[in-house]
Amino acid sequence: MTLHSGRGFACINYPIGMNLGGDPAQALVHSTPDGKFMVTLSAIDLGQGMKSVTRQIAAEALGVPIDDVYVDTADSDTGPHDMGSFASRGTHRVGNAVIRAASEARAHMMEAAAEELEVSPADLDTDGAGNIHVKGAPTRRITVAETAIAAQFKQGRTLSGRGIFLIEPSGVDPDTGEMSPVTCFAHAALIIDLTVDDETGEVEVTKINSAYEVGRALNSRLVEQQLIGGAWMGVSHALYETTEPYYPDRREGPLDFNAYLMPGPGEIVPHDIAILERPAPDAPFGGKGPGEMCANPVLPAIANAVYNAVGVRIDALPITPEKILRGILAQGGARPQGQRG
Amino acid sequence: MPKIPVRFTLNEAEVGLFVEPQSNLLEALRRGAGDLSPKYGCGQGTCGACTVLIDGEPHLSCLTLAEAAEGRRIETTAGLAQGSSLHALQTAFIEGFAAQCGYCTPGMLMAAKALLDRNPRPSREEVIDAISGNLCRCTGYEPIVDAILAATEGRAA
Amino acid sequence: MIEIERLDDVARAPAPGPDVRVLAGGTLVMRALNYGGHGIGRILRLTDPALREIHSEGGGVRIGAAATMADVLAAPDLAALHPAAQVVGGPAIRNMATVGGNLFAPHPYGDFAMALLAANAQVHWADGRAEPIEAMLGARGRSAGIVAAVTVPRLQHSEFRFRKVSRTKPKGVSLMSIAAHLPRAGGRLGDVRIGFGAMGDRPLRATGAEQALSGRSLDPAAIDAACAACLDGLAPADDPLASEWYRRQVAPIHLRRLLEEVR
Numbered sequence: 001m002t003l004h005s006g007r008g009f010a011c012i013n014y015p016i017g018m019n020l021g022g023d024p025a026q027a028l029v030h031s032t033p034d035g036k037f038m039v040t041l042s043a044i045d046l047g048q049g050m051k052s053v054t055r056q057i058a059a060e061a062l063g064v065p066i067d068d069v070y071v072d073t074a075d076s077d078t079g080p081h082d083m084g085s086f087a088s089r090g091t092h093r094v095g096n097a098v099i100r101a102a103s104e105a106r107a108h109m110m111e112a113a114a115e116e117l118e119v120s121p122a123d124l125d126t127d128g129a130g131n132i133h134v135k136g137a138p139t140r141r142i143t144v145a146e147t148a149i150a151a152q153f154k155q156g157r158t159l160s161g162r163g164i165f166l167i168e169p170s171g172v173d174p175d176t177g178e179m180s181p182v183t184c185f186a187h188a189a190l191i192i193d194l195t196v197d198d199e200t201g202e203v204e205v206t207k208i209n210s211a212y213e214v215g216r217a218l219n220s221r222l223v224e225q226q227l228i229g230g231a232w233m234g235v236s237h238a239l240y241e242t243t244e245p246y247y248p249d250r251r252e253g254p255l256d257f258n259a260y261l262m263p264g265p266g267e268i269v270p271h272d273i274a275i276l277e278r279p280a281p282d283a284p285f286g287g288k289g290p291g292e293m294c295a296n297p298v299l300p301a302i303a304n305a306v307y308n309a310v311g312v313r314i315d316a317l318p319i320t321p322e323k324i325l326r327g328i329l330a331q332g333g334a335r336p337q338g339q340r341g
Numbered sequence: 342m343p344k345i346p347v348r349f350t351l352n353e354a355e356v357g358l359f360v361e362p363q364s365n366l367l368e369a370l371r372r373g374a375g376d377l378s379p380k381y382g383c384g385q386g387t388c389g390a391c392t393v394l395i396d397g398e399p400h401l402s403c404l405t406l407a408e409a410a411e412g413r414r415i416e417t418t419a420g421l422a423q424g425s426s427l428h429a430l431q432t433a434f435i436e437g438f439a440a441q442c443g444y445c446t447p448g449m450l451m452a453a454k455a456l457l458d459r460n461p462r463p464s465r466e467e468v469i470d471a472i473s474g475n476l477c478r479c480t481g482y483e484p485i486v487d488a489i490l491a492a493t494e495g496r497a498a
Numbered sequence: 499m500i501e502i503e504r505l506d507d508v509a510r511a512p513a514p515g516p517d518v519r520v521l522a523g524g525t526l527v528m529r530a531l532n533y534g535g536h537g538i539g540r541i542l543r544l545t546d547p548a549l550r551e552i553h554s555e556g557g558g559v560r561i562g563a564a565a566t567m568a569d570v571l572a573a574p575d576l577a578a579l580h581p582a583a584q585v586v587g588g589p590a591i592r593n594m595a596t597v598g599g600n601l602f603a604p605h606p607y608g609d610f611a612m613a614l615l616a617a618n619a620q621v622h623w624a625d626g627r628a629e630p631i632e633a634m635l636g637a638r639g640r641s642a643g644i645v646a647a648v649t650v651p652r653l654q655h656s657e658f659r660f661r662k663v664s665r666t667k668p669k670g671v672s673l674m675s676i677a678a679h680l681p682r683a684g685g686r687l688g689d690v691r692i693g694f695g696a697m698g699d700r701p702l703r704a705t706g707a708e709q710a711l712s713g714r715s716l717d718p719a720a721i722d723a724a725c726a727a728c729l730d731g732l733a734p735a736d737d738p739l740a741s742e743w744y745r746r747q748v749a750p751i752h753l754r755r756l757l758e759e760v761r
Contacts, residue, residue, distance in 0.1 A: 001755075047442030047443060047479050048441065199748070199751045200748050200752075221438050222438070225441065225484065226441075228481050228483060229441060229484075231481065232480070232482070233478070233481075240665065252736055252738050253738065256383060257385070257387035257388050257476055258606075258671045259606075259737070259739060261665050261666055261739070262476065262478075263666055264473060264482070264666045264667050264669055264670065265469045265472055265482035265485070265486060266473065267666065267667050268481065268482055321665075321744065321748075322741060325744065325747060363535065385529050386525050386529055386587070386591060389588065392590050398589075399590040400594055401590045401591065404524040404525055405528070406521060406524060406543070452589065470588070470589070471588075473588040474587055474591055475588065
């Protein structure tokens with residue numbers, strides 16, 4: 001038996017969101033009587049951090065402490081319309097809508113505070129700690145809570161805002177097929193190191209090195225978590241997962257998670273990630289969101305690494321030991337492609 | 342068919358229920374006792390989301406006959422925190438970003454608790470074996486393994 | 499549900515069969531019940547603690563049918579079988595899955611039963627009958643009765659080898675599993691027994707490989723001969739994990755790796 005080492009590379013130019021027939025996202029922000037802010041969305045948090053990131057964005061745009069912001073994503077009956085959590089669009093589309101809604105609510109808040117302090121709203125600023133003060137005179141101030149109470153019980157004013165962010169539909173040029181499907185792209189490059197057993201076709205992924213350009217990592221721990229978990233999913237798609245192991249024949253489909261294969265905790269791959277920040281002009285605070293592209297480049301990089309290791313080019317997923325072994329036997333043995341560096 | 346009476350201890354509280362014949366413990370915990378912390382994943386014993394401790398050892402509640410819980414001591418994630426004070430494992434999972442969607446988390450926590458109760462200083466390999474019956478779709482397992490190790494004696498954050 | 503508290507009372511229970519199933523660890527029967535339990539009429543539940551006992555008996559060890567994989571792992575007398583018990587699921591499954599249940603576990607399960615086959619275990623039925631495990635497995639599905647225990651000869655750990663090939667680690671069902679009993683005397687192998695799991699609808703013996711090795715020294719020529727004959731007696735099929743073709747291709751390779759580890 002020989003274990004052949006292989007290295008594969010892939011890079012990705014990943015569109016944030018889809019064109020759809022126009023892609024709108026909406027957000028509503030309102031304050032409670034005690035100066036907390038509620039952000040109402042229909043974008044769903046599947047665990048990818050929608051709630052955390054929109055909460056950060058709303059707090060930043062409102063100029064209030066993050067502890068005073070609540071995000072409700074639970075109910076598409078009571079929340080404003082959103083296209084959904086898919087296509088890596090959440091941070092970009094919903095984040096922009098939240099900025100607009102929070103900015104409108106902030107304007108109402110500043111007007112209410114200005115009335116209490118008897119100054120012009122333009123002369124006021126927030127300190128991010130729950131206070132609104134006159135620029136250059138931090139002692140002339142009112143708390144956000146006092147402002148909210150005054151607005152609602154004295155002034156008869158709501159501290160609320162509506163936000164919508166729309167990517168307009170892009171028509172297709174009938175002559176050239178040209179269109180503008182998206183407005184911003186994220187990027188990644190990824191290197192896979194693996195070994196292939198030339199007697200069994202078994203693959204062991206030994207190392208992942210990656211660089212992801214995500215605009216701005218609005219929550220760096222969440223970004224890192226998503227990239228690590230996403231790479232696992234990429235390995236899983238590349239080497240294991242299928243509902244039709246004999247495709248196009250549909251027989252022998254797995255009926256449980258013992259037969260529908262996914263790599264286990266004994267196959268954790270060391271993964272070095274470099275997060276590159278190049279804030280996008282039309283993204284909320286520059287953040288594009290890693291989303292699906294945390295899994296995507298892993299697949300071609302593994303296919304390339306298998307080719308590099310034994311000279312077998314697999315073009316159907318998953319890349320099973322059987323496919324690799326058939327390829328090795330068909331070409332009369334492993335044909336390592338060599339490595340530089 | 343008539344229902345069957347069953348009594349057990351759930352997180353140190355006495356519980357008495359009537360369960361359907363041939364029904365499983367997971368259903369008894371969720372529908373009968375109102376403890377929604379163990380999750381229904383597959384009902385086949387292949388995902389670990391329903392893991393609970395029975396007399397201190399991990400079991401799959403979906404494959405445990407409800408009436409076989411008679412007189413046994415059941416522990417679930419709902420009983421991990423003492424008042425407002427979280428269990429070291431819960432703290433480590435939060436600080437280590439060891440959950441995304443969270444569906445596997447209760448099973449992971451109970452599998453890890455069973456290990457640490459018996460072996461307070463496990464090796465990385467022992468941690469990996471302890472959660473080997475629990476599927477996670479989000480994290481890639483590494484943050485979970487790291488969090489469990491961080492929760493072990495002397496390393497608690 | 500029929501609950502039987504004492505094994506002696508088994509005689510008054512209906513014979514197990516398609517519509518009467520014995521509930522032991524629950525990993526097979528509860529799973530079927532959770533999905534509607536089609537065809538399961540009545541459940542026999544045996545709660546006699548004697549059924550879980552593991553103790554020395556004569557020249558071997560008697561394992562109660564309700565002993566779990568965790569019980570096996572806690573028994574020093576069964577050290578040779580620990581590698582096989584260790585790979586039956588994760589810790590929760592090992593606390594539940596029983597030795598008796600494993601005898602009836604369909605493909606691709608039954609790795610522990612396969613190891614018992616290689617160990618030449620005897621199966622003891624509750625009615626007092628006893629038979630070699632190979633006969634019991636061969637008649638599986640056509641015979642009725644309740645297994646009370648198995649007895650295994652005392653095995654030298656160094657003479658018993660187990661290997662499980664899974665796609666995923668550390669837990670994964672068998673693409674195949676192999677157990678080999680390789681007793682040695684005076685530099686030569688005695689009567690070799692080799693079992694394969696997931697290479698048929700039940701654990702099977704690789705009779706060709708056994709004959710190639712028995713009575714010979716474990717040298718490269720004998721290993722070559724064993725690997726060349728390794729598929730005799732096996733009947734692999736396609737399943738979601740691997741095709742019959744792949745299983746036939748790699749069975750000799752995994753047997754070779756197991757044998758070369760011993761040398």
